[in-house]
Amino acid sequence: MSVGGINVLVDETRAIQDGKRAPLLSVRGVKTYYGNIIALKGVDLDVHEGEIVTLIGANGAGKSTLMMTIFGSPRAREGRITYAGQDITRVPTHHIARMSIAQSPEGRRIFPRMTVYENLQMGASVNGGTHFKEDLDRVCDLFPRLRERLYQRGGTMSGGEQQMLAIARALMSRPRLLMLDEPSLGLAPLIVKQIFSVVKELNERDGMTVFLVEQNAYHALKLAHRGYVMVTGTITMTGTGRELLENPQVQAAYLEGGRH
Amino acid sequence: MEVFVQQLINGLTLGSIYGLIAIGYTMVFGIIGMVNFAHGDVFMLSAFIALIVFLVLTTWLGVTSIALALLVVLICAMALTSLWGWATERIAYRPLRGSFRLAPLISAIGVSIFLANFVQVTQGARNKPTPPMVREVIVLWEGANGYAVALSYKQIIIMATTAVLLGIFWYLVQRTSLGRAQRACEQDRKMAALLGIDVDRTISLTFVIGAALAAVAGTMYLLYYGVVSFADGFVPGVKAFTAAVLGGIGSLPGAVLGGLIIGLIETFWSAYFSIEYKDVAAFSILAIVLIFMPSGLLGRPEVEKV
Ligand SMILES: Nc1ncnc2c1ncn2[C@@H]1O[C@H](COP(=O)(O)OP(=O)(O)OP(=O)(O)O)[C@@H](O)[C@H]1O
Numbered sequence: 001m002s003v004g005g006i007n008v009l010v011d012e013t014r015a016i017q018d019g020k021r022a023p024l025l026s027v028r029g030v031k032t033y034y035g036n037i038i039a040l041k042g043v044d045l046d047v048h049e050g051e052i053v054t055l056i057g058a059n060g061a062g063k064s065t066l067m068m069t070i071f072g073s074p075r076a077r078e079g080r081i082t083y084a085g086q087d088i089t090r091v092p093t094h095h096i097a098r099m100s101i102a103q104s105p106e107g108r109r110i111f112p113r114m115t116v117y118e119n120l121q122m123g124a125s126v127n128g129g130t131h132f133k134e135d136l137d138r139v140c141d142l143f144p145r146l147r148e149r150l151y152q153r154g155g156t157m158s159g160g161e162q163q164m165l166a167i168a169r170a171l172m173s174r175p176r177l178l179m180l181d182e183p184s185l186g187l188a189p190l191i192v193k194q195i196f197s198v199v200k201e202l203n204e205r206d207g208m209t210v211f212l213v214e215q216n217a218y219h220a221l222k223l224a225h226r227g228y229v230m231v232t233g234t235i236t237m238t239g240t241g242r243e244l245l246e247n248p249q250v251q252a253a254y255l256e257g258g259r260h
Numbered sequence: 261m262e263v264f265v266q267q268l269i270n271g272l273t274l275g276s277i278y279g280l281i282a283i284g285y286t287m288v289f290g291i292i293g294m295v296n297f298a299h300g301d302v303f304m305l306s307a308f309i310a311l312i313v314f315l316v317l318t319t320w321l322g323v324t325s326i327a328l329a330l331l332v333v334l335i336c337a338m339a340l341t342s343l344w345g346w347a348t349e350r351i352a353y354r355p356l357r358g359s360f361r362l363a364p365l366i367s368a369i370g371v372s373i374f375l376a377n378f379v380q381v382t383q384g385a386r387n388k389p390t391p392p393m394v395r396e397v398i399v400l401w402e403g404a405n406g407y408a409v410a411l412s413y414k415q416i417i418i419m420a421t422t423a424v425l426l427g428i429f430w431y432l433v434q435r436t437s438l439g440r441a442q443r444a445c446e447q448d449r450k451m452a453a454l455l456g457i458d459v460d461r462t463i464s465l466t467f468v469i470g471a472a473l474a475a476v477a478g479t480m481y482l483l484y485y486g487v488v489s490f491a492d493g494f495v496p497g498v499k500a501f502t503a504a505v506l507g508g509i510g511s512l513p514g515a516v517l518g519g520l521i522i523g524l525i526e527t528f529w530s531a532y533f534s535i536e537y538k539d540v541a542a543f544s545i546l547a548i549v550l551i552f553m554p555s556g557l558l559g560r561p562e563v564e565k566v
């Protein structure tokens with residue numbers, strides 16, 4: 001908490017009053033619109049330091065919109081988003097990215113005409129290339145496939161390889177909070193397993209906080225400490241991963257037939 | 261044979277100038293998808309800046325070394341033209357970003373008209389000559405028929421300057437974090453922002469680089485022809501734009517290649533056929549290439565694996 005001195009203090013006090021630590025990321029009453037169409041209808045959500053939190057919901061519920069709103073693109077029209085005690089609701093996207101939050105967004109968004117190496121360099125741009133070699137080694141250990149293909153153009157990588165690259169690129173900035181939007185999309189079950197175990201490892205070994213959006217509700221809820229369920233722009237349910245897994249409504253809507 | 265080599269030299273010289281201007285078109289198009297119609301006039305403006313700085317140096321300040329004068333002229337022209345490029349982007353294009361697609365285009369046409377008229381009003385409508393600058397010529401060889409192949413110092417300066425600056429520029433775009441940020445914005449602006457890249461600043465930078473290279477072209481043009489007029493932005497501008505399209509708009513090597521091809525076609529056509537039809541020839545080649553290769557010679561095909 002090196003940034004935003006006063007805010008940090010205020011939130012710290014409030015946390016003590018609440019009897020627990022202030023969340024690392026807190027979303028309060030956030031409404032987001034696309035033109036006149038409302039996509040988020042007042043979302044409340046917290047992610048605490050050291051947690052894995054997952055957000056599940058049907059197609060078009062607004063999960064990706066929330067991820068992007070946290071980064072200010074699109075901007076929340078109402079409500080407040082705080083990160084590490086700082087109000088980031090109106091902060092420009094590229095400044096948010098420099099506050100040690102990283103996102104692997106929906107659709108992976110690999111730079112297609114850059115090599116894998118250059119994509120990873122882009123991921124490290126916020127820390128200006130210090131400890132680049134070290135971080136490169138670290139992500140290549142997590143995804144050995146990337147090491148073999150460092151000089152291949154991003155656009156020619158397979159879907160799964162691109163997904164690994166997107167996560168690796170997000171890790172290059174040494175984020176305190178890692179946000180992943182559907183990392184398992186379109187991947188073979190074995191690779192999904194690998195990616196989930198990497199997330200777990202990052203969380204347990206490095207204490208990285210993870211905010212995960214998933215369609216693969218069963219795996220996500222098993223992995224996460226806590227989860228949220230979103231239905232058409234509102235959070236309808238929250239609880240620990242296990243609670244949600246055992247909840248009949250969640251089972252009916254998101255888990256039926258979707259196990260494993 | 262002698263005529264051929266001579267035209268080759270002339271064509272490459274002219275082509276270097278087109279190539280330098282074409283880069284400005286191609287880069288701006290690559291990053292924000294806009295054809296910067298005012299770019300030809302920016303080139304013309306830079307030639308005038310070069311002319312004024314040259315006259316100030318030689319007549320008022322009494323600089324006698326032509327090499328020194330040219331260097332200072334080049335630096336001043338690049339600096340001032342870059343400043344102009346930066347300012348117009350802020351004033352005329354950035355406020356329109358996110359508006360409908362034609363808006364910045366129309367704004368660019370406005371900037372173009374403004375520039376041409378501004379220069380006409382302040383500098384006059386007639387051709388402005390410079391005192392002859394570099395007159396030395398190297399005779400490479402003399403043919404049996406008495407036709408001498410000559411390489412002028414001017415041409416050497418122009419081709420060498422172009423090559424060196426292209427080299428520096430290429431290094432900048434391919435190897436530095438600045439260039440990487442620029443390519444990232446070109447490929448996915450939103451993702452670049454998510455990675456902490458200041459997209460607005462990067463777009464500004466693109467205009468600045470484009471203007472600086474146009475200033476190099478403007479200075480070289482002045483050196484080569486020794487005259488410039490307010491209307492000189494238009495035709496070279498259109499030719500350079502053609503070069504960018506021919507090479508594949510969005511591709512930097514394509515812009516240079518396109519420039520060289522247009523320069524060569526023009527000079528060869530004038531030498532062997534008729535000078536009146538040189539532009540027809542250049543544009544016909546463009547049309548033919550585009551029919552068979554719609555994305556230009558080095559342009560990337562539309563299909564990209566997702
Ligand atoms: N750029 C946009 N313009 C207009 N509407 C949009 C835009 N992006 C998303 N929407 C709409 O906002 C709603 C939420 O979309 P969002 O992408 O956040 O859903 P999601 O929960 O991530 O869905 P999925 O699981 O399919 O990825 C959808 O109804 C979608 O059509």
Ligand SMILES: [Mg+2]
Nearest residue numbers: 063064065106
């Ligand atoms: Mg989504």
